[in-house]
Amino acid sequence: MNETxxxxxxxxxxxxxxxxxxxxxxxxxxxxPNGYLHIGHATSxxxxxxxxxxxxxxxxxxxxxxxxxxxxxxxxIESIKKDIxxxxxxxxxxxxxxxxxxxxxxxxxxTLIKLKKAYVDSQTQNEIxxxxxxxxxxxxxxxxxxxxxxxxxxxxxxxKKGEYEEGAHVLRAKIDMGSPNMNMRDPVMYRIIKTQxxxxxxxxxxxxxxxxxxxxxxxxxxxTHSLCTMEYVDHRPLYDWxxxxxxxxxxxxIEFGKVLMSHTILSKRNLLKLVEMKYxxxxxxxxxxxxxxxxxxxxxxxxxxDFCRRVGITKRENVVDIALLEHCVREDLNKxxxxxxxxxxxxxxxxxxxxxxxxxxxxxxxxxxxxxFGTREIPFSKELYIEKEDFMENxxxxxxxxxxxxxxxLRYAYFIKCKEVIKDExxxxxxxxxxxxxxxxxxxxxxxxxxxxxxxxxxxxxHSIQSEVRLYxxxxxDPNPDISDDSNLENVLNPHSLxxxxxxxxxxxxxxxxxxxxxQFERLGYFCLDNKSSNSNTLVFNxxxxxxxxxxxxxxxx
RNA sequence: UGCCCGGUGGUGUAGUGGUAGCACAAAGGACUUUGACUCCUUCGACCCAGGUUCGAAUCCUGGCCGGGCAGCCA
Numbered sequence: 031m032n033e034t035x036x037x038x039x040x041x042x043x044x045x046x047x048x049x050x051x052x053x054x055x056x057x058x059x060x061x062x063p064n065g066y067l068h069i070g071h072a073t074s075x076x077x078x079x080x081x082x083x084x085x086x087x088x089x090x091x092x093x094x095x096x097x098x099x100x101x102x103x104x105x106x107i108e109s110i111k112k113d114i115x116x117x118x119x120x121x122x123x124x125x126x127x128x129x130x131x132x133x134x135x136x137x138x139x140x141t142l143i144k145l146k147k148a149y150v151d152s153q154t155q156n157e158i159x160x161x162x163x164x165x166x167x168x169x170x171x172x173x174x175x176x177x178x179x180x181x182x183x184x185x186x187x188x189x190k191k192g193e194y195e196e197g198a199h200v201l202r203a204k205i206d207m208g209s210p211n212m213n214m215r216d217p218v219m220y221r222i223i224k225t226q227x228x229x230x231x232x233x234x235x236x237x238x239x240x241x242x243x244x245x246x247x248x249x250x251x252x253x254t255h256s257l258c259t260m261e262y263v264d265h266r267p268l269y270d271w272x273x274x275x276x277x278x279x280x281x282x283x284i285e286f287g288k289v290l291m292s293h294t295i296l297s298k299r300n301l302l303k304l305v306e307m308k309y310x311x312x313x314x315x316x317x318x319x320x321x322x323x324x325x326x327x328x329x330x331x332x333x334x335x336d337f338c339r340r341v342g343i344t345k346r347e348n349v350v351d352i353a354l355l356e357h358c359v360r361e362d363l364n365k366x367x368x369x370x371x372x373x374x375x376x377x378x379x380x381x382x383x384x385x386x387x388x389x390x391x392x393x394x395x396x397x398x399x400x401x402x403f404g405t406r407e408i409p410f411s412k413e414l415y416i417e418k419e420d421f422m423e424n425x426x427x428x429x430x431x432x433x434x435x436x437x438x439x440l441r442y443a444y445f446i447k448c449k450e451v452i453k454d455e456x457x458x459x460x461x462x463x464x465x466x467x468x469x470x471x472x473x474x475x476x477x478x479x480x481x482x483x484x485x486x487x488x489x490x491x492x493h494s495i496q497s498e499v500r501l502y503x504x505x506x507x508d509p510n511p512d513i514s515d516d517s518n519l520e521n522v523l524n525p526h527s528l529x530x531x532x533x534x535x536x537x538x539x540x541x542x543x544x545x546x547x548x549x550q551f552e553r554l555g556y557f558c559l560d561n562k563s564s565n566s567n568t569l570v571f572n573x574x575x576x577x578x579x580x581x582x583x584x585x586x587x588x
Numbered sequence: 589u590g591c592c593c594g595g596u597g598g599u600g601u602a603g604u605g606g607u608a609g610c611a612c613a614a615a616g617g618a619c620u621u622u623g624a625c626u627c628c629u630u631c632g633a634c635c636c637a638g639g640u641u642c643g644a645a646u647c648c649u650g651g652c653c654g655g656g657c658a659g660c661c662a
Binding site: 036060061062064095097098100101155158159162163164165166167168169196197199200209210211212213215218220221222223237239240241244260261262263264265266285287289292298340341342344345346347348349350351353354356357358360361364369398399428430431439440441442473474475481482484485486487509550552553554555577578579580581582583584 | 659
């Protein structure tokens with residue numbers, strides 16, 4: 031987080047503009063409220079709002095690109111605002127909407143008609159498509175292309191008033207049906223949509239298309255640098271065309287490469303499908319790569335911003351390894367997380383030589399690397415739970431945990447030795463371990479300075495809280511999920527992206543928790559309370575990310 | 589076979605005519621009351637071919653490869 035940003039090509043352009051005398055820098059973040067923000071948007075947010083923070087006379091507007099009421103809702107507006115704030119960015123006291131400019135945009139359209147640069151086309155949608163030509167063949171002019179100015183204005187006004195059905199007419203820019211750039215083949219500026227708009231209600235029956243609305247909204251807001259992704263490069267000539275024909279403030283569009291990530295899906299269309307088909311539990315499902323999902327998973331905003339910084343801004347297309355994101359959270363959480371002990375696959379341990387009804391409280395550090403976190407007390411008693419995986423009857427040489435006759439340290443408590451394994455008669459699985467402890471090793475160190483091979487975590491069974499722990503894993507098992515075929519969506523999902531542990535046993539201090547507090551359950555990973563799923567009976571904790579685990583990794587090979 | 593954008597280790601990124609650096613990942617080791625953290629080491633790259641130049645990842649030309657564009661979506 032502390033390293034300075036190397037200057038990317040966009041900041042370089044802006045700096046050079048400032049050096050040439052540009053006195054105000056204005057960027058904008060322009061989401062369409064038709065879905066939740068995801069990790070890909072975070073890059074753009076960090077870029078646009080980041081520039082505004084770095085430069086003295088710079089600001090970044092939040093502008094909802096709400097030109098298609100059919101797909102947009104206020105739920106999405108609210109989630110977007112919340113996510114930007116949570117990431118730590120501000121847009122000042124005004125929140126802008128493209129719909130604020132519908133009247134000005136309409137006037138601009140009238141102006142273009144008067145300049146003979148726009149016309150009402152009454153071809154059917156099919157005819158328009160057919161006459162657009164193809165990638166290799168030019169299009170054909172519409173038969174309506176040379177309507178008179180008066181007729182065009184009359185038609186447009188009546189479209190606006192709602193006198194025609196959807197699809198009856200559109201307003202088009204009159205540019206060049208033979209252009210090798212498809213965007214310049216008389217692009218549609220307005221279409222008739224008779225849907226209530228979340229901001230303007232029923233004021234309008236026509237809505238502006240992206241290319242017409244976006245650049246001119248930038249211009250109205252005096253946006254100096256309009257930053258967008260590479261798929262808009264081909265739209266830039268059109269962006270400039272509207273500004274030039276109308277002779278308005280010259281905003282400049284600059285494109286950068288979109289960020290994709292391995293093991294996940296980032297297109298809004300597919301994320302929407304995951305939600306609608308109930309493959310996940312809503313837009314904020316902790317498996318979703320949405321900002322809301324990641325927040326619920328337990329991510330910090332700092333780790334997301336650090337990720338964006340490390341990924342950087344270029345014109346290349348890129349697929350970032352999700353391991354980098356995981357590294358960023360681990361690094362941040364390692365500093366910020368309170369350590370706790372929790373057992374997610376409990377195995378009962380009875381300490382034979384410990385007094386029956388005794389409870390003693392042992393001191394544990396809340397963060398061994400940072401004394402300011404302080405300490406807490408953990409109850410210890412005769413019956414404990416340890417992790418099933420921490421016991422092996424016939425261990426390999428490298429196994430550093432509990433086995434018969436071997437001594438292991440219970441973290442912050444005592445050294446114990448296992449005497450006997452009680453097994454389930456049917457399955458042969460260990461169900462209880464009979465152990466002894468060494469009273470002289472309280473706190474975890476021995477007077478003779480002997481060192482056990484390993485240290486394991488535990489909880490006192492009488493004092494522990496039973497809770498639900500959700501172990502989340504990557505959304506897709508394949509690094510580059512192929513969703514080119516829509517029907518394949520289900521197949522690319524990782525069937526083990528969620529494992530629910532209903533019988534987790536937590537140390538009692540976890541009773542008072544809050545989703546803003548980050549925890550490390552020692553030796554397991556980073557966890558965070560799920561406010562949405564927890565209730566007065568059961569606490570639910572989500573695993574944000576596991577700890578790095580060189581043991582299981584090394585063990586897999588042989 | 590139109591127009592546009594891009595090709596630096598496995599991944600992301602730096603480099604702006606002068607010895608190709610950093611991070612993540614991977615492998616090994618040290619340390620360890622978390623098989624974590626930290627530290628050390630190792631592995632590993634300029635798409636290709638010409639040209640310009642004393643010198644090219646960088647400039648030019650031509651290929652090759654990847655991506656985007658034919659919504660009344662954004």
